[in-house]
Amino acid sequence: MRTLLGTYPLLNRQTGSWDDAQLFSPISQDNVDDFDKLWRPEFASRLALARSRRETLAEANLQDAHWDWPGKAKDRNSRLDWTSFGVECDSRTQGLMFVGLASFAREPSQKGDHLAYIDLLATAPWNRPQFTDRPIYKGIGPLLLGTAISLSVDEGFRGRIGLHALPQSEAWYRNVCGMTDLGPDPAYSNLHYFEMTEAQARAFVANQHK
Amino acid sequence: MRERVRGKTMKMLITPDWLRKRIENDPDIEVEAGGPAALLESLGMFIPGDLAPADERLKVAFGVVVRQLRLREELTVAELCVRADVPEEQLRSIEHDPHFKPRPRTVYQLADYFSVSKRGMMKLSGATRAFSPEFKEAAYRFAAKSDDLSKLTDEERQILNDYVKFLNDQSE
Numbered sequence: 001m002r003t004l005l006g007t008y009p010l011l012n013r014q015t016g017s018w019d020d021a022q023l024f025s026p027i028s029q030d031n032v033d034d035f036d037k038l039w040r041p042e043f044a045s046r047l048a049l050a051r052s053r054r055e056t057l058a059e060a061n062l063q064d065a066h067w068d069w070p071g072k073a074k075d076r077n078s079r080l081d082w083t084s085f086g087v088e089c090d091s092r093t094q095g096l097m098f099v100g101l102a103s104f105a106r107e108p109s110q111k112g113d114h115l116a117y118i119d120l121l122a123t124a125p126w127n128r129p130q131f132t133d134r135p136i137y138k139g140i141g142p143l144l145l146g147t148a149i150s151l152s153v154d155e156g157f158r159g160r161i162g163l164h165a166l167p168q169s170e171a172w173y174r175n176v177c178g179m180t181d182l183g184p185d186p187a188y189s190n191l192h193y194f195e196m197t198e199a200q201a202r203a204f205v206a207n208q209h210k
Numbered sequence: 211m212r213e214r215v216r217g218k219t220m221k222m223l224i225t226p227d228w229l230r231k232r233i234e235n236d237p238d239i240e241v242e243a244g245g246p247a248a249l250l251e252s253l254g255m256f257i258p259g260d261l262a263p264a265d266e267r268l269k270v271a272f273g274v275v276v277r278q279l280r281l282r283e284e285l286t287v288a289e290l291c292v293r294a295d296v297p298e299e300q301l302r303s304i305e306h307d308p309h310f311k312p313r314p315r316t317v318y319q320l321a322d323y324f325s326v327s328k329r330g331m332m333k334l335s336g337a338t339r340a341f342s343p344e345f346k347e348a349a350y351r352f353a354a355k356s357d358d359l360s361k362l363t364d365e366e367r368q369i370l371n372d373y374v375k376f377l378n379d380q381s382e
Binding site: 005006007008009010011013018023025118119120121122123128129130135138139140141142143144145146147149150151153154163164165166168169171172173176205 | 220221222223224226228229230232233234236237238239240241242243244
């Protein structure tokens with residue numbers, strides 16, 4: 001059953017206002033429909049623009065445009081080792097995340113311990129600073145990452161999380177979130193693999209900002 | 211705040227005030243995590259999900275095309291897998307199981323090896339739903355005309371070649 005986990009503020013960069021967003025779990029058919037009907041056309045038009053400008057997918061923040069969200073939602077909503085989350089605001093899906101609960105840590109201090117693995121984390125294309133000159137909502141990343149930490153703690157994983165960051169997002173996970181960069185993962189297209197330890201998770205959800 | 215997630219309780223450790231402060235203090239940079247679109251750049255297309263029922267007749271045609279292309283080259287399954295760098299179990303499933311959903315990379319590798327339109331093969335494999343009625347009809351006709359024989363007859367070879375030409379002529 002779909003559950004409202006909370007209402008959180010997002011900053012509308014265009015108006016300067018704080019708009020209420022709802023955090024749900026799991027992802028619903030409405031989220032899937034938004035991805036198909038709202039996100040995908042944005043990706044398609046931006047891809048054409050990127051080509052005309054000779055930009056790379058990373059420069060246009062389009063590397064995740066292929067993500068099979070509808071398929072993943074369908075497959076994983078019935079599985080207990082996966083949890084999904086959707087952020088809705090202004091009657092549209094603004095962010096999506098899948099978290100796996102059957103992964104183990106690699107970072108030396110916690111190697112072999114269970115962690116929550118963020119398989120996919122994405123904001124809507126119109127919220128991405130590298131995707132559009134006029135991005136709309138800010139705050140979906142920390143909201144989803146804080147949610148993943150909450151899930152990890154709730155599962156008894158003490159806040160431990162892991163993820164593979166897209167190249168344009170490495171700085172956020174390394175410098176802003178304080179996660180440990182374990183370097184490129186040859187088994188995952190050489191994306192950098194990041195982990196958050198219990199102490200790092202505690203620092204992230206505390207009111208400590210760099 | 212305590213809410214229910216899939217039948218169990220989950221306590222959110224972050225508050226609206228916490229998020230507001232983070233937004234005010236965090237730099238405005240990208241946050242995406244997950245796999246890169248290795249195929250997207252070369253294919254120039256999206257790989258949509260398949261919540262809509264798959265067209266099994268198209269996938270039958272895909273399996274027949276792959277099998278006949280392999281026979282045309284007089285390759286065993288194992289030989290083709292080595293040359294095209296695809297997993298053997300994937301190739302066997304493609305040829306024999308219309309319910310099987312091949313990985314995009316496998317489709318890409320096979321199309322590349324046989325020099326057949328990657329876009330056309332992706333459509334045929336069910337990786338994308340963006341196809342015209344003409345595309346479907348051609349696939350159905352091809353599959354109907356092609357017997358599952360261990361060697362291609364001259365007629366089957368001609369039908370296969372004509373169909374490959376049709377696939378290669380496919381535009382967006």
